[in-house]
Amino acid sequence: RKEVEQDPGPFNVPEGATVAFNCTYSNSASQSFFWYRQDCRKEPKLLMSVYSSGNEDGRFTAQLNRASQYISLLIRDSKLSDSATYLCVLTTDSWGKFQFGAGTQVVVTP
Amino acid sequence: SQTIHQWPATLVQPVGSPLSLECTVEGTSNPNLYWYRQAAGRGLQLLFYSVGIGQISSEVPQNLSASRPQDRQFILSSKKLLLSDSGFYLCAWTASGNYNEQFFGPGTRLTVL
Numbered sequence: 001r002k003e004v005e006q007d008p009g010p011f012n013v014p015e016g017a018t019v020a021f022n023c024t025y026s027n028s029a030s031q032s033f034f035w036y037r038q039d040c041r042k043e044p045k046l047l048m049s050v051y052s053s054g055n056e057d058g059r060f061t062a063q064l065n066r067a068s069q070y071i072s073l074l075i076r077d078s079k080l081s082d083s084a085t086y087l088c089v090l091t092t093d094s095w096g097k098f099q100f101g102a103g104t105q106v107v108v109t110p
Numbered sequence: 111s112q113t114i115h116q117w118p119a120t121l122v123q124p125v126g127s128p129l130s131l132e133c134t135v136e137g138t139s140n141p142n143l144y145w146y147r148q149a150a151g152r153g154l155q156l157l158f159y160s161v162g163i164g165q166i167s168s169e170v171p172q173n174l175s176a177s178r179p180q181d182r183q184f185i186l187s188s189k190k191l192l193l194s195d196s197g198f199y200l201c202a203w204t205a206s207g208n209y210n211e212q213f214f215g216p217g218t219r220l221t222v223l
Contacts, residue, residue: 006155032209043200043214044154087153091209098144098212102153 006101013078020074021104023088036087078108112137116215129188133201142201143184148198198223
């Protein structure tokens with residue numbers, strides 16, 4: 001089983017709609033959780049951290065479910081510029097080793 | 111502010127040729143440094159990480175090596191490239207002791223023919 005698993009998509013989303021997707025992880029000792037965004041042929045960039053109580057950043061909402069070992073990302077009122085691959089990322093030890101999922105592709109259509 | 115540089119941006123090399131990719135970080139001291147490879151349609155694979163000058167840890171045994179000759183310089187090398195070495199190579203850093211965000215360089219797209 002992969003340590004971090006994501007539905008690769010693509011999720012085809014009409015502009016203005018809501019899209020949500022999950023990421024499951026296998027290591028129950030995982031410490032910190034993040035969503036990164038990667039545009040085509042570019043480097044990943046931090047979208048948001050994921051906190052235990054869930055958190056929002058504008059149109060983006062992230063949730064963490066430690067009992068079921070998954071995190072989720074919800075995008076409201078999707079914009080064309082939200083088209084990207086969203087990477088689930090977590091850390092599992094104290095020195096800063098980051099585990100990356102393969103990403104979920106989101107395509108927002110006019 | 112901190113910046114991270116990688117070069118070259120793209121590279122086409124024949125099988126069996128050597129490789130040297132360079133990464134430098136500006137605006138911070140004693141960063142943790144990382145080399146990743148991303149194959150087409152795949153996730154990021156951690157290749158090497160370093161917590162200080164001369165300290166290199168390898169995650170995946172292969173024909174690549176890394177060196178950190180200076181605090182903010184990280185080099186990825188190979189003596190003989192394989193076809194399977196093709197991919198998108200990303201250098202990244204985090205602040206020592208602070209693992210809230212990893213910052214990536216623009217990457218090097220390597221094609222081995």
